Amino acid sequence: MNAQLVALAVFDGISYAALVFLVAVGLTLVFGVLRVLNVAHGSFYALGAYATASVGGAIFAAGYAPWLAFPLMLLAAVLIGVLVGGPIEKFLLGRIYELEDVLQILVTFAVFMILEDVQRLIWGGQPFFEATALNQLGTVTVFGITYTVYQLIFLPVVAIVVLIGLRLGLRRTLTGRLITAVTEDREAAVTIGIDVERIYLITFIIGASLAAFGGALASATTSVVPGMGADMIVLSFAVVATAGLGQIEGAAVTALLIGLGRSFAVYLWPELEVLIPYIIMFGVLLVRPSGLFGTVQARKI
Amino acid sequence: MLALHDVTVRLGGVRVLRDVSLSIETASTIALIGANGAGKTTTLRTIMGLTAMTGRIEFDGIDLTAIAPSRRPKLGIGYAAEDRRLFAGFTVEENIRMPGEVARLSSAELTRRLDRVYDILPELKEMADRPAGAVSGGQGKMVALGRALIIGSKLIMLDEPFQGLAPVLARRYADALRTLRNSDSSLTLIITESNPDLLRKFADRTLVIERGAVRDARPAGADVV
Secondary structure (H helix, E strand, O other): OOHHHHHHHHHHHHHHHHHHHHHHHHHHHHHHHHOOOOOOHHHHHHHHHHHHHHHHHHHHHOOOOHHHHHHHHHHHHHHHHHHHHHHHHHHHHHHOOOOOHHHHHHHHHHHHHHHHHHHHHHHOOOOEOOOHHHHHHOEEEEOOEEEEHHHHHHHHHHHHHHHHHHHHHHHHOHHHHHHHHHHHOHHHHHHOOOOHHHHHHHHHHHHHHHHHHHHHHHOOOOOEOOOHHHHHHHHHHHHHHHHOOOOHHHHHHHHHHHHHHHHHHHHHOHHHOOOHHHHHHHHHHHHOOOOOOOOOOOOOO | OEEEEEEEEEEOOEEEEEEEEEEEOOOOEEEEEOOOOOOHHHHHHHHHOOOOEEEEEEEOOEEHHHOOHHHOHHHOEEEEOOOOOOOOOOEHHHHHHHHHHHOOOOHHHHHHHHHHHHHHOHHHHHOOOOEHHHOOHHHHHHHHHHHHHHHOOOEEEEOOOOOOOOHHHHHHHHHHHHHHHHHOOOOEEEEEEOOOOOOOOOOOEEEEEEOOEEEEOOOHHHHOO
């Protein structure tokens, strides 16, 4: 493997890790606060991708300015978080918090299956590809490799901004501090007057929006096809489990680890590409059952 | 006034509170005495809305049972759990302020209340910037009291506050309670305790809870066996 291939693998890994992080951090945030492992999280990713690619395709065909691709992604993410994520938490998950974990997972799995069919109903089975955002930013040549600015710089910067924004938001804003308090001790939160149901709803909408945002950003780099939500949720689970549930910075580091592992496998041992994230997860969990950054008892976000 | 009418609480099929009816006058200090497992904690938790109950609870003429648990502190009810339940990731002062922030008190009002907490419990000011997860158990009890004081303008419920306190801290805690009571004549205080003698002089009225039933203790002179 020569230097250029190494650089290429690193670039691939970083850009992929940025997308995986956005989805995984939403999943880990929702788990940290609601204590529900949300399988339907992958659907928000797919919905974000479909909404961006289809609406983007339509408006750019109608001659609208290409830079609109970027606000469109943000808008799609927020709308899906609020309009799809919000009702799911309020009317469905809100009723199952007292149930056993297994039942909760089954319910979110059912939601996932329903949303998969909803995607097919709306967008059919054909792939969508809408790369306006990618093309807008052009390319850059680093170490003799020409790579898209969108993937090499824009996606990682967005991921870092989200990571810092989440950390600051949880620490500095009142809602963020209340989310943290509910994560630490739900009952104590109630006794000091925190409306836990509202915090759950807000957190779920943020988590769902992050997944949808990941999908929206991914839609510029890949074909949007049925099943993409399933692939992503499985990968996000691997990231979140490897990092330790509820760990935000941990999810970033682990996404990078798994992203790089996967992209190196593509060049070195392509047969293992799909397997690498799980090999990493398996190896980590064997040694540290609560994840790289997880602690046995403490609930953290 | 706080009144419980036929309050029954079942936990895992066991009746922990049995048709408890009692009324507590405003501005009184109540000692709720009972052995471990008698139902003291459950009584306070039920008033806070943390248990499934039947019956009715009234507070200042309001049907408390119709009010969501998270809205009850805003009525002026402060609660300190036996096991402190501080938010370990926040500083001591952040813990104390939080109920006031949640209730959207103005910053002037919050500062005023915080200053009052520091007047009553000056040791909290010294550890204001320490992480709540790093204070000792006894100090944590003080922080929990401070947190209850911020929001509990009418009623403060303290669950076994003296449990596990070193004697010197226990005296400090009792002094703080005395200061609190002297500084606010309209405040109702409910304190649970397993040692019947500890609060005898301090409380206006002593209630005894036994196997989920509550009765008034006999007057001090009368319970000599």
